[in-house]
Amino acid sequence: MADGANVEPQLCSEQFGSGAARGCLVAADGSLQWEAWGWRWWGFPGPFTVKPQGRDGGGVGTPRTASPPLSGLMAVFLPQGFPDSVSPDYLPYQLWDSVQAFASSLSGSLATHAVLLGIGVGNAKASVSAATATWLVKDSTGMLGRILFAWWKGSRLDCNAKQWRLFADILNDVAMFLEIMAPIYPIFFTMTVCTSNLAKCIVSVAGGATRAALTMHQARRNNMADVSAKDSSQETLVNLAGLLVSLLMLPLVSACPSFSLGCFFFLTALHIYANYRAVRALVLETLNEGRLRLVLKHFLQRGDVLGPTSANQMEPLWTGFWPSLSLSLGVPLHCLISSVFELQQLVEGHQEPYLLRWDKSQRQVQVVLSQMAGPETILRAATHGLVLEALQGNGPLPRELEELRNQVQAGPEKDSWVIVRETHQVLDELFPKFLKGLQDAGWKTEKHQLEVDEWRATWLLSPEKKIL
DSSP states (O other), rough: OOGGGGOOOEEEEEEESSOOOEEEETTTTEEEEEEEEHHHHHHOOOOOEEEESSSTOOOOOOOOOOOOHHHHHHHHOOOOTTOOOOOOTHHHHHHHHHHHHHHHHHHHHHHHHHHHHHHHOOTTTTTHHHHHHHHHHHHHHHHHHHHHHHHHHHHGTTTTTHHHHHHHHHHHHHHHHHHHHHHSSSHHHHHHHHHHHHHHHHHHHHHHHHHHHHHHHHHOOOOHHHHHHHHHHHHHHHHHHHHHHHHHHHHHTTOOHHHHHHHHHEEEEHHHHHHHHHHHHHOOOOHHHHHHHHHHHHHHHHOOOOOOOHHHHHSSSSGGGSSSOOOESSSOOOTTTHHHHHHHHHHTTOOOSSEEEEEETEEEEEEEBBBOOOOHHHHHHHHHHHHHHTTSSOOOHHHHHHHHHHHHHHHHSSHHHHHHHHHHHHHHHHHHHHHHHHHHHHHTTTSSOOOBBBBBBBBOOOOOOOOO
């Protein structure tokens, strides 16, 4: 190695992903001296020399350097460019997701063991045709359930991905419990396993759809395929470990049904806890109705906007915990009006490309969207509806909204459409501040996860109409 006095200042540097950069120096004889990879971890003394090589010497020499432990496993099981290529919540989510997958794999082995016993495996008196018929009925029930659930809830799974993810895993535990119990009541065996398979097919739809939504959130470099593939590799490894443990566990529990049931309850508790921790670790930067309600309530009461991390930690993971306001975005215009007078009432005072009707008694807000309504218009319309909800509740509000709440709670002196018109005027000043606060806090306002139907309409608007 050349003497340090003959080494010129750093010529260039390189780094891989978010790793530490290594510098390159030029020695007096023209050789390059690169700082060794990993020398900070392993105590290597400093740079090594790469001699210039000609035709006979082959290509430029590649140094043999030490790599951190598990780097090979990271390349196999983590997306390329990790951690910069994924969202910050990727690692804690995947760790807890692996724990729940392991527990689910073991529980599934116990459930499969029970179903096979119920069908008659190992029983000389069992009929092959009867077992086949039971299996076919079970599968066909699940197929029908898969189609119906996808039609019923498919469009809503993106909006509440965390809640549906947790729901799917809990329902999967219920399905496996039914399979465990099925052999105990042979007269109801076919009905029980059909119900279980129906639940599992719903789990398949909800779990697969929400996984796709979460993969879209986690992928930060247009690398959805890589994130999805590595997630599949992680799950395969966990299931393989679960399979090996199951081979050791099943002989122990097969002779003692009560021990089998005890193991199942323990694994189910671990599965639910790990799922809760995995879903709670997610930090989604897009607003759905639940997160918007939390952030808006905090803004109205304190004047500042919650960041994504705080709002996600506060978001309930069961949608039924929300208040009963019915907020419908993108409803057809014919559902709101039946006369010219009603249309005039709706349009009067509306300078935004949406029309809103508020039913105070039913706690219902319906919004018609214009053809020109963009993501920020939809976000304002949802905010408008939630502000109207706040007028019927308690808690501090800005002065202008406090006056409107007093009018709402005083009695039916003012029609609801008059209150709607006045809240439009308040939002003209309030919403731009709220929108800027969202953007400054790190929320992605150019897209959202609000549930919006496909109906759009046109109507005569005032010349000064705004378009967001």
